[in-house]
Amino acid sequence: MPSVGASLIEIPDRVRDLGGDDCVVEVPHQGKVSRTLKICTPLKTWTLKIATDNLSRRRLNRESAILAQVGTKPTHVYDIPRVCRFHCQEGWLLLEWIPGQRLRDRLRKTQDMSELVRWVREYAKAIRWIHNLPSSTLNASQSWLEWKLSEAKNNLVRGWVNQDDLNLENRGVPLEELFQRLLGLVPEPRISVCIHGDVASDNLIEREERIVGIIDWSEAGFGDPYADLALAWREMARKPHSDHLWNEFLKVYGLDEIDWNRIEFFLLLDEFM
Ligand SMILES: Nc1ncnc2c1ncn2[C@@H]1O[C@H](COP(=O)(O)OP(=O)(O)O)[C@@H](O)[C@H]1O
């Protein structure tokens, strides 16, 4: 199996046998959690997500279970990766590749305001679609928020939260103090819907000028829609004319008034992930 930028050693035996001699292994843009390889054979292309530590192993476990529930169905407007193989002990997950490019890369190339607005509307539609999935799509045994708060605490205690990765306004604040601030902001439970949990633009796939796929489902659950809205707001806040973009987003998503305390809470929660 020839490879481009990836070592053959990284490919588990049970994946190596997929394509015989005609496989090409590429290294796509990496996410934050696992090591991801793109495996191309003449017939099919796969994504191989490999755990790099115990945390990413846990995430892969979770992702494979969630994808088994959410999986692409004929009724789905968006492609969701199908699980082909999963090996819990060896820590890898083999998924179908969704052709296209990440929305993040598409947005970087977009300077024109009307084009940006069009993408923001697409983004809002994708999130609205996730939030409108039937509640039975995900069977949640634990409250999503409780789980996330315990993950945040765990990441803090184990020293996995890095000061340098914090948003500028939080940099320099002792992490323990930041965590106490987070606990003080925990919102009252409100409506719960299906949420993706990490719906940043690097987890949306674009093709032929539309969003066609949604990947990286390890953080999904049944919880507060603001968990997703906060991440979308952060994406827009970093762009010029962010107010205009956000208003367009809200129009398409269908929300008149924003609860900024919730946005603040979920942004702070994300600092510990
Ligand atoms: N099914 C897929 N189809 C297309 N690209 C993918 C797919 N899965 C992963 N990728 C690519 O690999 C990157 C990392 O994968 P992701 O599932 O987001 O992992 P992480 O949990 O590490 O963020 C993505 O940003 C994207 O570039």
Ligand SMILES: [Mg+2]
């Ligand atoms: Mg990702």
